[in-house]
Amino acid sequence: MGLSDRYPAYGGRGPDDLRLGLGLGAVATIFMALRVYVRLRVNKFGTTALIWSLVAWFFTVITQTFGVISILHGLGNHFTIVEETGQLGNYLLFTWITVFFFNMAIPIGKVAVAAFLIEMNSQGNLKIRRSLVAIAVINIVFNIPQVFLAWFQCSPPNALWNPNEQDKCDHRTSVHYTYFVGALAAVSDIYLAVIPVTMLAPLRIDRKLKWGLSFLMGCGVFAGAAAIVRTWAASYILSEDPSYGVGTLFRWGEVEEWVVLISMSIPPVWPLFRPLTTRFIKSAGMSNSPRQYMQYNQYGSRGAPLGSTSNAAPPIITTTISISSTKGVSAAADPVGTSSSAESITRYDEEEPETPHTVLSGNGDPEGWVEMSHYKNRRHS
Structure with a gap:
């Protein structure tokens, strides 16, 4: 019927x-x-x-x-x-x-x-x-x-x-x-x-x-x-x-x-x-030359560029439409703090697993933060 x-x-x-x-x-x-x-x-x-x-x-x-x-x-x-x-x-x-x-x-x-x-x-x-x-x-x-x-x-x-x-x-x-x-x-x-x-x-x-x-x-x-x-x-x-x-x-x-x-x-x-679409999401800068991420310690201080003799591993930013811009962050945190959420679409890494990080302001207070995606940790586990 x-x-x-x-x-x-x-x-x-x-x-x-x-x-x-x-x-x-x-x-x-x-x-x-x-x-x-x-x-x-x-x-x-x-x-x-x-x-x-x-x-x-x-x-x-x-x-x-x-x-x-x-x-x-x-x-x-x-x-x-x-x-x-x-x-x-x-x-x-x-x-x-x-x-x-x-x-x-x-x-x-x-x-x-x-x-x-x-x-x-x-x-x-x-x-x-x-x-x-x-x-x-x-x-x-x-x-x-x-x-x-x-x-x-x-x-x-x-x-x-x-x-x-x-x-x-x-x-x-x-x-x-x-x-x-x-x-x-x-x-x-x-x-x-x-x-x-x-x-x-x-x-x-x-x-x-x-x-x-x-x-x-x-x-x-x-x-x-x-x-x-x-x-x-x-x-x-x-x-x-x-x-x-x-x-x-x-x-x-x-x-x-x-x-x-x-x-x-x-x-x-x-x-x-x-x-599934990694070849379409590489930024122009990343395709021409390696991106130099700055290292940050737990208090937000700036370390050496990627590729230096330092043993500390740099953070890998992998969020998409997700990075909140910072209010009142000191100059030491500028490379990350001023990133817009839209810009984060281009930041990713295909090889290295990552764990959650928190980037604090220069005085250690959580005025601004960027939480890294831990999606790939689950995928590799």
């Missing part, structure tokens, strides 16, 4: 929307699981961004779940069919619940991306940091009315899902506000996709790596395009065949939600795929 037999209102655009949403959701969930694994087993960086990402994933899963239920009860199918099968009440109820969680998932996803880019940028560029904080705050503030506005379109409010009282509802205010927050979401997605390119551009790394990372981290621009389409599709709520037209809105809404989660998860899981 197929879904159409069990749910007579299921059809139209609904089946395609269901398959697309579940497919993208599965990919995003795999990436989120890999991010958790990297955080627990590979390095200890990106905790704040990961927490925000998990919250965004949680609300997106809830949105997708109610979206599937809405599809089974007529979302994406023609209004006349939904009405004839007696599923109009269920369609209205589950669709507006989906909209409620969708309006929460979208801004949280933007905050999660901003949090990740803030951690990536660290203290590298104060203007970028402030702009990312502004993007996060603006999306939260302006989406709060959108979250609750849907429930005040009708008088009484329960008329929203009552098929016999739809004449007591006026959706125009909610739709017009959707145009505004949708445009804001699209601009935010595009900005969050473009800004990583400006972070990577100054780095002296292999050109293929630079463009590859720029593309991967810029995939959020597709979320911006999806936001534009779903904002336009909000007009279908006011059409004569809303259940069929809203299928378009839901399709591009789920694309926007899942693409944001997928695109922001690619850089953090890079350590797992790096061994």
Whole structure:
């Protein structure tokens, strides 16, 4: 027995929307699981961004779940069919619940991306940091009315899902506000996709790596395009065949939600795929001449360059998107302390296992620190 037999209102655009949403959701969930694994087993960086990402994933899963239920009860199918099968009440109820969680998932996803880019940028560029904080705050503030506005379109409010009282509802205010927050979401997605390119551009790394990372981290621009389409599709709520037209809105809404989660998860899981692409991640300096790492003792003092007669082994920096820049570190720690998290993509070693290190400031206080990845220790063990 197929879904159409069990749910007579299921059809139209609904089946395609269901398959697309579940497919993208599965990919995003795999990436989120890999991010958790990297955080627990590979390095200890990106905790704040990961927490925000998990919250965004949680609300997106809830949105997708109610979206599937809405599809089974007529979302994406023609209004006349939904009405004839007696599923109009269920369609209205589950669709507006989906909209409620969708309006929460979208801004949280933007905050999660901003949090990740803030951690990536660290203290590298104060203007970028402030702009990312502004993007996060603006999306939260302006989406709060959108979250609750849907429930005040009708008088009484329960008329929203009552098929016999739809004449007591006026959706125009909610739709017009959707145009505004949708445009804001699209601009935010595009900005969050473009800004990583400006972070990577100054780095002296292999050109293929630079463009590859720029593309991967810029995939959020597709979320911006999806936001534009779903904002336009909000007009279908006011059409004569809303259940069929809203299928378009839901399709591009789920694309926007899942693409944001997928695109922001690619850089953090890079350590797992790096061994497969080592020839693309060598910096230009490393390919032309050996890099001279300075030795540091436990108090952060500078030692001899690599290759000198000293017996002490230099630290090997292997983190990816993970080095926090330092505040107030003395000049003795400059070679490591001023490294940006993005620049650490290029620092790795294929032969030597490494153990966790902590680089302290000149006076021994942990003002700034760089925790080295111990991923390869596990791989060699």
